[in-house]
Amino acid sequence: MPSKKKTKIVATLGPATSKKEVLKKMMLAGVDVFRINFSHADYEDVKERIKMIRELNEEMQIYTSILADLQGPKLRVGVMAGEVVVAPGDEITFVTGEPFEGTAEKVYMNYTNFPQDVKAGERVLLDDGKLMFEVVSTNGKDEVKAKVIQGGPLKSKKGVNLPNTNISLPALTEKDVKDAIFAVSLDVDWIALSFVRFSQDLIDLQNIIKEHSEHKIPIIAKIEKPEAVENIDKIVAYCDGLMVARGDLGVEVPAQEVPLIQKQLVLRAKKARIPVIIATQMMETMITSLTPTRAEVNDVANSVMDGADAVMLSGETSVGNYPVQVIEKMASILQSVESSELINVPHDPPHIRTNRYITKSVCYHAAIMANEIKAKAISTLTNSGYTAFQISAWRPSAHILVFTSNKRILTQLNLLWGVKAFYYDKYVSTDETIEDVNQIACKKGFLDVGDMLISLAAMPIKDKGMVNTLRVTEIETCNF
Template sequence: MLTNKKTKIVATLGPACSTRETIKDMIDAGVNVFRVNFSHADYEDVKEKINIIRGLNKEFGYTTAILGDLQGPKLRVGVMEEGVVVHDGDLITFTTAEDILGTAKKVFMKYKNFPNDVNPGERILLDDGKLIFEIVETDKKSEVVARVIQGGELKSKKGVNLPNTKISLPAMTEKDIEDAIFAIGQNVDWIALSFVKTPRDLQDLQELIAEHSEYKIPIVAKIEMPEALENIDKIVAYCDALMVARGDLGVELPAHEVPLVQKELIRRAKTARIPVIVATQMMETMITSLTPTRAEVNDVANSVMDGADAVMLSGETATGNYPVQVIQKMTQIIEAVEDSPLIQVPQNTPQIKTKRFITKTICHHAATMANVIKAKAICTLTNSGYTAFQISAWRPNAHILVFTSNERILTQLNLLWGVKSFMYTKDVSTDDTVTDVNEIVKQKGFVQKGDFLINLAAMPIKDKGMVNTLRVSEIE
């Protein structure tokens, strides 16, 4: 039985959930979106998993979505000798000239422009911030000398973060462009872009999507750099959703600053009326244990209380021992807190008179009115999915039920808080459509005799225009 929670769960695909049975059990336990992590993706394997998910959607009437997550410019050091340890105060040289086997004295840095981008006094973080170096000098060509601030073991191919440096790399590497074209070819529902710094990064991906697909694929901007926080207002205007990527964010920023940044980013997304996903280390213990820590339970609950539309699992479902149980546990936590009156949505009504102003206003009033008259459901007919985004953003107490003949948005909308979508292909007149939709909603058990229900539609229906009508029905 599928759950009735409104907050969505994004689960990362991996070796731990590669069978059809496990994937089905995960959907039944509460997964709404599966994430393909292109940092560790084999195209044939991804195709197979996508086919399994779409096959299950078809067979059981699920609307499970697929999110392709691009790796972005992950900086790394080269291969190291075994057991290299550096100590506080030591000097070490990072070179881009040749791919040498790394020692405690000299290490290969895979990023060509590194010596030119950095300056003395800036920091280099290695292996998720376990090792910290401070740059002493750079020749601006191929070598950088740094002093060890926090030592430890230097391991092969570990990730590098440069929190004080403005990196000249675009957010999309050649690998990302290749992965994005593959993802577009697989008709994924969403694409996430890593290490977004400016709106230009998002525009580059939008152009790539436009070039390779006749459909618009919505983009999730992953916020994990200090630069992104500085540009957040502009970024929000160019993306379709935000992800609070706490892993790299907690390395790029001091970890103790991340909780307030998370709250601020969720608030920004809510004000802009776009969905927001909270990610990384949510139920980390459950990779190897059947019981999450109290702190993890609190973390998931607090993310929901902050107003997250979705919470995401990474290693827990990709490589963990309990991919189904972790979803059950997460669903339990979400259901326990998501109806709390403590959750507040910023009440900024639509002001800017764009061509969507009427639609936005109708959706806002539908959500407000549903709460006032205690309507059990808001039903909307949509071809683009726009009304679903708008209604979901206002967080009404009523069910948000979307009817569409557009197969692509049927699954896409599954990331949105509280939204359930259904295929509806009849092209009949408005009165008949409303009666028809209300009957379907009643059959599906969302409403019963005497309940109020709000219908939104674009009149005339066959034109598939913008929503311009709000109607209240009482179920007979």
């Protein structure tokens, strides 16, 4: 049986995770979501991996989720001619147009509008901020002159960050549109959009999904630019989840500001009742070592204490030497801290009277009551998954068991904190259905005789309407 931890683990696929046996071990060790990084994805390869994951889900009767992560506008320099080193005070020219081999005086930049967008005095960061330049002048057409502030080796195809520049590129590039259509054709569970800055970025992706799929595929906005942090309220209104992408964020804003931004974004997601993933360098040393550093263990634990739904591994599972061991280690950290009373979740009851106000209120009170009566689980029957999002955001100490006949949401819900979803399609009388799902929960090891359980349902059950009923039961028998 996979572990009963409540915080979810997102693992990135890559060369280290190409065998079905490795994927199976990772699932058993605690992976809840597999991430496809479209920055380095081969379509045939992706199809093969998704097929393996779905076969394993079927074989093991679990619902591992698939997240497609779009690359977004990646700015890069071109290929260098041999070893190139720049020193503080040197001048260098960035040239757009036709690619060429770069030198210490002149390098190719793949971002055509760079000379039009950039202004004198703005910073240009390269290779995750290892190199720093200041713009001296631009001809507004195809050349930008810059002065080296922080020097070092200038390597081929390294990423460029422009923290002060208002970039005219859309978040969805041509490559992203193509990748999104491909991901939608494979029925992935979630799509993440990189370098989101404005709500329009998300609306554009929603339109692509609508055009190519009959189903709603939820979108995760990756927050990695200062504009996104400023526009967070508008972004939250158009996405279904957030990812704190600390890699680029830590280059675009001063690194010391990232911890507080992380806390602020987690809080914002909780208020919006949407899941939030913390990503980048969580267990980085485990790419080559069997032991994480104390700081990494602390980082993972603190992300849970902040209230993150999920923590993400990138290089650790895509190219690392120990893809299974890193999951085991992470799962053990999560389990040891996630039930702590030090975790503070904002408990403001819902007050905006939308058409779902009753459902929200029932879910809020179920979570509060579960903590008061020390209920082992909250079970809910749902067709849309809405109640799962709501209850999860309140972080009850009980397990959240979701029963649904909608196969699409089974894997989607696997990203949400504390949620375990089960396929169930016998909607009969209320008493019979609730008794039935209770026995499934017993069988799966979530309930025992004497445990308290809170059941949520929409009455009458066969109508599959909005949740309007809360019922408390003490488990008297576990027959299975």
